[in-house]
Amino acid sequence: MLCVVDCRCINLEKNHGISRYTYEVIRNAPKNIKQHLILLADSKNFDILAKAFNQEVGEIVKIKSSFLSPFENIEIPNILEKIQKRTKEKIAYFSPSFSSPPIIDKRIKKYITIHDLMHLDFYSSLKNKVYYSTLVKYYINTAVYVFTVSNYSKEKIIKYYGNLEKIKVIYPGIDVNTFRKLREEEIERLKDMYSYLPEKFFLFIGNNKRHKNFPYAYELYKCLKRFYPAHKFVSNVWDDKSDQEIVRLEKIDDNLLCFLYNRCEAFLYPSLYEGFGLPPLEAIACGAKVIASKCASLPEVLGEHAIYIDVFKSAEENAFEVVEKLTKLKPEFEVISQYISKYNWQDLSRKIFDFIFS
Missing domain, CATH: 3.40.50.2000 (Glycogen Phosphorylase B;)
Known part of the structure; x- marks a missing residue:
């Protein structure tokens, strides 16, 4: 055949x-x-x-x-x-x-x-x-x-x-050779390569399509910033309402993406609709804390390895609960590796x- x-x-x-x-x-x-x-x-x-x-x-x-x-x-x-x-x-x-x-x-x-x-x-x-x-x-x-x-x-x-x-x-x-937990020496080397990135940041990767819900991600970041005043917002998406808090990414390859996942305080993914949802799964594979919506396929795909929010509530309502869960969440490498292997x-x-x- x-x-x-x-x-x-x-x-x-x-x-x-x-x-x-x-x-x-x-x-x-x-x-x-x-x-x-x-x-x-x-x-x-x-x-x-x-x-x-x-x-x-x-x-x-x-x-x-x-x-x-x-x-x-x-x-x-x-x-x-x-x-x-x-x-x-x-x-x-x-x-x-x-x-x-x-x-x-x-x-x-x-x-x-x-x-x-x-x-x-x-x-x-x-x-x-x-x-x-x-x-x-x-x-x-x-x-x-x-x-x-x-x-x-x-x-x-x-x-x-x-x-x-x-x-x-x-x-x-997931390509676990590409999306993985980096060693400290790798991170230090890449920090020099990507010196334009802030030391502390929340991350959003997606596009401007309505279902990706970028405005909500940015609004949630602004609410979280009260508790994380030193943190910036790194994103490959922005709009006219975005301000100088956003560090804008023009081009992203897998190496940069892996570094971003490893370094971010959390990866924000308040999507309204996904058939699957590769980005948050890639982030989890890199040891990132993921804040995701409860919508569509995301709970099925991410399992217990994400902090879920109700995106039909205001970002301010979600922020307090997110901060509490972020503090408590400690990703375990062996557990994550086992989960990602499927x-x-x-x-x-x-x-x-x-x-x-x-």
């Missing part, structure tokens, strides 16, 4: 979300599987994928259509048809997102990933919700299996589309391809 994997979403400069998920699925695929993979790339990431995987995978095919563009519905089926004609092997198509093109050839089996149903639950007008819901229903009905990243997301899929046996929950992973990219990749190649 050959498996065609849509890798156009991979962007190593902004390797988060679906990009990181897809990259890790390929990178951690068993060796006996990699030679049977055909990766679809576009002009933006073809060279990157060729450098990363060219000697390992069966083939990398450049296509013109950008990720989630309407033109992919014509181009990808044509490519799959050409691959099918030149080989006697069975063909599977794996999409790391909910989207998959219409494939006329019934011999080609489709597998999709639904990370969340945010567009039905959180965003969108009624018109867009109807459009999105219809599309997703089609993608689910035409897939052999639907992979998702948490039981929370599975329950949401069932809520909208019924109790389907084809839904498979496979947790994403989030493993190798397991994710192996399980996905076990379903596809079975």
